[in-house]
Amino acid sequence: MSKSNSSTHPPEGSSHLGLEKPGPKSRSDLFIxxxxxxxxxxxxxxxVVQRELVEKKxxxxxxxxxxxxxxxxxxxxxNVINLGVMIGQRTxxxxxxxxALAGLLTLPLLFLLxxxxxxxxxxxxxxxxxxxxxxxxxxxxLIIATALKMASTLYKNPVGILLSVLFAAxxxxxxxxxxxPLLYVLLVLGTGSCxxxxxxxxxxxxxxQAVSDTKEST
Amino acid sequence: xxxxxxxxxxxxxxxxxxHLFMHFCVLSFLSIGGAISAAPDMHRYLVVENHLLSDxxxxxxxxxxxxxxxxxVLFVSLMGWNIGLNSAGGIQAGWTAWSxxxxxxxxxxxAIILPSSVMMYKVAQWGHKNSQRSVVRAFKSGLAxxxxxxxxxxxxxxxxxxxxxxxxxxxxMSWALTxxxxxxxxxxxxxxxxxxxxxxxxxxxxxx
Numbered sequence: 001m002s003k004s005n006s007s008t009h010p011p012e013g014s015s016h017l018g019l020e021k022p023g024p025k026s027r028s029d030l031f032i033x034x035x036x037x038x039x040x041x042x043x044x045x046x047x048v049v050q051r052e053l054v055e056k057k058x059x060x061x062x063x064x065x066x067x068x069x070x071x072x073x074x075x076x077x078x079n080v081i082n083l084g085v086m087i088g089q090r091t092x093x094x095x096x097x098x099x100a101l102a103g104l105l106t107l108p109l110l111f112l113l114x115x116x117x118x119x120x121x122x123x124x125x126x127x128x129x130x131x132x133x134x135x136x137x138x139x140x141x142l143i144i145a146t147a148l149k150m151a152s153t154l155y156k157n158p159v160g161i162l163l164s165v166l167f168a169a170x171x172x173x174x175x176x177x178x179x180x181p182l183l184y185v186l187l188v189l190g191t192g193s194c195x196x197x198x199x200x201x202x203x204x205x206x207x208x209q210a211v212s213d214t215k216e217s218t
Numbered sequence: 219x220x221x222x223x224x225x226x227x228x229x230x231x232x233x234x235x236x237h238l239f240m241h242f243c244v245l246s247f248l249s250i251g252g253a254i255s256a257a258p259d260m261h262r263y264l265v266v267e268n269h270l271l272s273d274x275x276x277x278x279x280x281x282x283x284x285x286x287x288x289x290x291v292l293f294v295s296l297m298g299w300n301i302g303l304n305s306a307g308g309i310q311a312g313w314t315a316w317s318x319x320x321x322x323x324x325x326x327x328x329a330i331i332l333p334s335s336v337m338m339y340k341v342a343q344w345g346h347k348n349s350q351r352s353v354v355r356a357f358k359s360g361l362a363x364x365x366x367x368x369x370x371x372x373x374x375x376x377x378x379x380x381x382x383x384x385x386x387x388x389x390x391m392s393w394a395l396t397x398x399x400x401x402x403x404x405x406x407x408x409x410x411x412x413x414x415x416x417x418x419x420x421x422x423x424x425x426x
Binding site: 038039040041042045046047048051055066067069070071072073074075076077078079080081082085086089090094097101104105107108109111112113115116119120127130131132133134135136137138139140141142143144145146147148149150151153154157158159163164165166167168169170171172175176182183185186189190193194195196197198200201202205 | 250253278283285286288292342353356367369370403417418420
């Protein structure tokens with residue numbers, strides 16, 4: 001806190017992003033990458049986002065992804081859309097956000113309308129319904145696997161691994177088993193977890209400051 | 219069951235479209251955890267109170283968007299598509315119907331996405347400038363365990379949601395497929411499309 005914020009902010013879209021990870025190279029890279037990502041997202045994009053942006057493109061680390069995803073999830077609006085707005089904003093400002101949304105939505109929308117037109121012809125066929133059920137089971141597995149991958153970031157989380165797992169388990173039982181409305185779950189567990197994280201973060205900051213102070217004085 | 223015998227032509231004035239737009243804008247701000255969490259309220263507004271959509275159109279909009287590639291929020295544009303078709307007197311109206319459908323799809327999509335996206339943009343901007351503040355960092359890391367718990371819940375509920383009329387065998391098969399997929403995706407880099415194809419195949423072969 002001793003350093004005052006510098007009054008000049010770097011211009012949007014400049015190379016200074018405060019991150020070592022490479023983001024999208026250009027606006028068209030952003031558009032194309034997100035289009036490809038969206039077109040792979042059967043049953044929602046969540047499972048694919050982690051694999052594409054973290055594992056393949058390496059625009060984000062796993063930690064950054066969890067953080068951004070958390071914010072995207074807590075704010076109103078579709079998660080993937082929110083994440084797209086965030087990534088677009090971070091790299092190319094307002095244009096970036098619009099491009100990200102266009103990439104995520106344009107082709108999938110056309111595809112979906114085509115599918116809807118085809119579906120009206122075969123909707124009452126039994127095989128259509130049963131293949132949908134099979135894919136549904138797979139999609140459920142995809143989402144759970146993504147959660148498991150993200151769980152590995154909890155080791156580095158200031159909340160601590162034990163409390164993190166406890167908070168995750170409580171969230172699961174409240175939402176999936178007890179069907180408590182999301183708003184209450186977030187108010188209670190989210191606040192609890194954030195308070196723990198805040199105390200730890202401040203503690204760590206103070207410890208770090210103490211270390212750097214002693215270095216300066218010697 | 220088919221969409222044909224259900225609806226029916228509706229009349230949509232400019233004011234009706236305006237109301238619809240406003241309604242979706244409000245829902246946009248309320249849809250924490252995704253647009254799907256606002257689906258019950260959409261059902262109330264579109265099907266029960268204003269008869270803009272039939273029940274079958276409403277459900278098939280959600281299911282189709284779920285299996286098609288792309289963000290789930292596109293189910294809203296599919297509802298808009300159906301409202302557009304209905305307002306033109308049904309799909310048999312030909313090109314008029316297609317144009318109104320396309321208009322409805324874009325109209326509803328913009329209404330559900332614009333308000334929340336503008337808000338997200340402002341928050342992202344603020345968060346980026348203040349990313350080193352302990353409050354911002356604590357907020358982000360504090361939410362991580364909750365989000366992971368929520369994602370497992372989503373997978374769980376998606377899996378549970380389909381067992382209306384299942385026998386024991388199909389139930390076990392369905393859970394086994396979910397567990398198999400989860401393990402494979404977690405531990406390997408197998409392409410997701412293969413797994414979806416496998417799921418569809420299992421379904422068609424009658425295992426589900």
